[in-house]
Amino acid sequence: MTRDRLHEIIRFLAVGGGCFLLDYGLLFILTAFAGVPYLISSGISFTVSLVVNYILCVSFVFRTGRQTARQTALFVMTSVAGLAVNQFCMWFLVEQAGLYYMVAKIGAAAIVTLWNYVTKRLVLKQKA
Numbered sequence: 650m651t652r653d654r655l656h657e658i659i660r661f662l663a664v665g666g667g668c669f670l671l672d673y674g675l676l677f678i679l680t681a682f683a684g685v686p687y688l689i690s691s692g693i694s695f696t697v698s699l700v701v702n703y704i705l706c707v708s709f710v711f712r713t714g715r716q717t718a719r720q721t722a723l724f725v726m727t728s729v730a731g732l733a734v735n736q737f738c739m740w741f742l743v744e745q746a747g748l749y750y751m752v753a754k755i756g757a758a759a760i761v762t763l764w765n766y767v768t769k770r771l772v773l774k775q776k777a
Contacts, residue, residue, distance in 0.1 A: 657710060661766055664705040669758050672698035676754055687750040691739045691757075692732065699728050706769055720772055727768035735761050 675694035679685040685693070703724060707716060716724070735757050742753035 658766075660710045661706070664702060664710050665762055665765070668698040668702040668705070669762075671701060672758070673751070673754055677751060680750065687743065688736060688739060691750075691754065692736060695732055695735050695761075699732070702765075703728070711770065723772040724769065727764075727772060731761050731764050731768070734764055 672694045675697055676687070676690050679690035679693060680687050683690075738757035738760055739750065739753050742748045742756055743750050746753075748756070
């Protein structure tokens with residue numbers, strides 16, 4: 650592994666960690682305080698953190714600058730797939746495995762993090 654790739658992964662994990670905290674906190678606030686059902690809260694919190702993540706990935710993690718329409722469309726499509734993975738994991742871990750929704754979010758986030766790194770790197774590093 651090159652030094653540049655290691656730094657990229659460290660930046661990705663730092664941004665991802667911050668976005669996870671945003672996602673996790675918003676999930677809790679919407680569900681516990683606003684009374685929004687956990688699956689709806691999860692979708693909202695994931696989407697908000699995804700927008701922040703996109704901005705930071707383009708400008709800080711992968712340092713790719715301006716994106717083409719194709720790259721942006723691919724990013725959105727992989728993000729929608731990531732949302733689907735997140736929602737399925739949340740449903741499965743809460744409804745089928747019986748976990749508390751805040752614990753389930755940790756498992757879902759771990760799975761989606763792997764998905765996001767692989768797909769976002771491929772999309773954002775494409776040549777225009």
